[in-house]
Amino acid sequence: MSVQNYTGNMIFDKNTIIDPKDGRLVLANMIWVIVALLIGGTAGLLQTLVRSGQFELPFGIGYYQLLTLHGVILALVLTFFFIMGFQTAAVSRVCGPLNKTERRLGWIGFWFMTVGTLMAAAMIATNQASVLYTFYAPLQAHGLFYVGLTLVVIGTWLTATSQIIRYQRWRSENKGQKSPLLAFMVAVNNVMWYVCTLGVASMTLFQFIPWSFGWIETINVKLTRTLFWYFGHALVYFWLLPAYMVWYVSIPKIVGIKGFSDKLARLSFVLFLFFSIPVGIHHQLVEPGIDAFWKGLQVILTFMVIVPSLITAFSLFATFETYGRKQGATGLLDWFKKLPWKDARFVLPFVGMLFFIPGGLGGIINASGQMNQLVHNTIWIVGHFHITVGAPVILTYFGAMMFLLPHITGKRISSSMNTMGLWLAYTWALGMGIMSMAMHIVGLKGAPRRSTFSEYGGHELAQEWISYQMMQAVGGVFLFIAIIIAVTLFVQLIMGPPSAEVEEFPVAKFLDEDVKNVGWIENWRLLVIITVFLVLIAYTMPISQIFTENIAGSKGYKFW
Template identity: 55%
Template sequence: MATSVKSLSNKESKLIMAHMYVAFTALFVGATCGLLQTLERSGKFTLPAGIGYYQILTVHGVVLGLVLTTFFILGFMLAAQSKTTGGLNKTERTVAWIGFWLMLVGTLAAATMILLNEATVLFTFYAPLQAHVVFYLGLALVIVGTWFEGFVMFKRHARFRKENPGERTPLLSYMAVITMLMWQIASIGVAVTVLFQMVPWALGWVETIDVLLSRTLFWYFGHPLVYFWLLPAYMMWYAIMPKIIGGKIFSDSLARFTFILLLLFSIPVGFHHQLTEPGIDPFWKFIQVILTMVVVIPSMMTAFSMFATFEARGRELGAKGLFGWLKKMPWKDARFLAPFIGMLFFIPGGAGGIINASNQMNQVVHNTIWVTGHFHLTVASAVMLTFFGITYWLVPSITGRTFTKTMNKLGILQTILWTVGMLIMSTAMHWQGLLGGPRRSAYSEYVGNADTAAWGSYQIAQAVGGSILFLGMIVMIIIFVNLAFFAPKGKEEFPIAVVSNKAALPPKVFENWKLWIGVTLALILFAYTIPLIDIIQSAPPGAKGFKFW
């Protein structure tokens, strides 16, 4: 009988798997609600038992966009940091568990209110839509829980530096710290609006709140949330994919510099989600659009680094010509196939993001289902396919089981189902959005100048794509359960790539956290101070910012 060999200690494996159990439960619930949405919008299906469309829309957005991603990301980053730094001590594990339970209690509280139809406020919970106070308190608990786990990552990284003076810090640990720094700074915005605006309003302590201020604080957080989803996928691409294909990291310095740039320019850009809103000076919108476009640079750096890695490995295996490396990649390995297709999805996803952030083009697609299609190309495709690729090796590695050939074949099937389903659904959403199809709406009838038959076909295509995605979700759940509980015991690799011996050592300035945090805060103050003062001073009577005491 094979011996079970875990890549992490039992105590840390339990901590990581606790996060994964919640994440994949959220995947099942959220994807099911997504299927129901597309069927309802097709006009051929009516939701049963008095369930409202906007109720399941809220569940879909909150459970997948916040719960699934947050629990998976924190579990993955804790595992990666623990593996590369030598493990967590008792205090660090205890603090991480406190964070986990705060997040779980908050999730259950918010979910309960949504299911009771007391918090049908959609993913963005914009005022004047109002939820039960328990929903807002639940969200606050989730955020505070993430802060606890973020502090664990900061402390472990600092402890590694103290215990190994002069030694280069592990790349995955460094990336986890950058990701959580961005998250901690950005989530202050949503925490402030929830605790100081939404909660007093929901309790009846005030009759009105400053809606523009609440939306501004939300999008101060809302756009960095996209990068909170994306950076862990970058961690996989930069530091783990090279190992899976048998290669090496092209450049440690380039990877770290990419993450620094994403820290600097992912937060002070929220106004590009508010280009159509009055009350914000166009000059500051213009400034933040420029800062948004700067983010294209680290994205292009990532593309260059990854394809350089693939090409270098291909040439080692004898590939010739510009695209000869394609023949040398391990296409039959689901650990490679899923994240690689995720990378390909990010190309049109990134192009759509440029359109969304461009003032003139945004006027065409704003609040249409185009934006929904864009999110499904980015977080639901590029990010989720990468997360699925991580699952194939992470779960068996820390449970002491193996990723069998059967599960690998299922993983390839799952990747194909997800890819086909998403291509059909998101393409239909983009086209319908260009014709004026509304976002966040159950409305599915003909509008604008579209051909009636074509309009209906877009609706049907979304339902077909959503159904295929649902099948992909079922296959993914089967794989996860197998890898967690039933796969043969053994030893599965925790793949971490080494840096190419041709790569230069990263500059010491990359570990100057006071510098990078200082520059980040300076950019935020530059982009937001004057606009926020103006918003508060110009608020209508009875909605003066935080004036509720």
């Protein structure tokens, strides 16, 4: 028998409940997310206060030490643990429980990530790794920092492999059937991750670790930067695609209708697989040593990513309009008012989607050869980063945890928790809106990124810049208030009152649910070949030129 919870959505039957053993693995990952959010958010607040020129860090803490902590703990630790936890929950939900081997592999991956995180964090805390989350050469950290990051990446490989094995086991047990969309999406994200992390893994194992321990004297700076951005832009999509999973698969179920198109959803993910990796050089448009032709080619490939983004926007807003029409909307935009604005599980991701509109437009500017000249290395880039990752991704993660945590802990989403989720959405949006707007405006005025007032105070525009830095601090305060709300909410979702019925992990059906896949869409050999082919086209010549045209290796400098 099914019952209704307070939001009016139907509770589902026991066959759609995540296995409790899988749930414990998921919860372990999610606890790291909460811890990382609090630590990284505190570091972010302090950063904005320092940049405003009105605050000095106590206890000898360095600004770049704080900046590194903020970047690593939020951009790498929080996201990686959430993605591994959510994707494990996703495959368990739609494919069935992991077996003993798959679950053990997931736990091994979790402990690799945990040990690596603690190792890297120790180096940052002792000011031996103030190299930012991008850790470019010639900045040099203690070798244990790079070892820690390597362990984190290996941990993601292991957990991702457990998910892939479960997905492939479902396919072998259900030959001829279309795989569950959510499991297919997880597989795409993981395959992309395997391919793109080859760059950062080779960079750390063969260059940074030997260099930082003194086993070699020099390092090829241009090669390390190129390999980092081979990984670094795909990293953005590794963060983003789990949010897309929630948008495509969970949001339609939350609002109570079918998703628009299973086939379009799969196509968009395949296009992200193809075009998210061979585009990293658009982060290096102003750097010497890379031929203009290859920069231009990667700019074109970057613009190709717009296509699956537009497919996603069309699919989602078609879903929302369909919902609105069913609620009686008649005008052109009247459906917008009919959306379930009282359900935090919907509002959190939806507010994130709205942020992604200006975020996408800013991305087009960043990737454009001439327009990039204006904003490159200004705080505009930081503002763009926050409204693409810090808003759509993080807000969607919050929304997912609203249904995922009570599902795996057996707790109930009370009306007060739902209200707290709504406050979280709007407070986060206010803080991020104020802060990112100030960053974009002052970035257009030339204010540099990664710097403080004490460093640019002599610039003729410093006094004009400082007012916008104060705006950033105001936005940072609102964001910190939102973080306190989020941490409080997550603790309640884990420790709150038990529920008589398990809260739903929403997975929607689609209008074309029964239509067969296009034959090549799950031909993984073909998909991987196309992905590797595009990577080879985009990177073979640029990397070979680094060696053949003698773009010099550079000795590093110790910054501790």
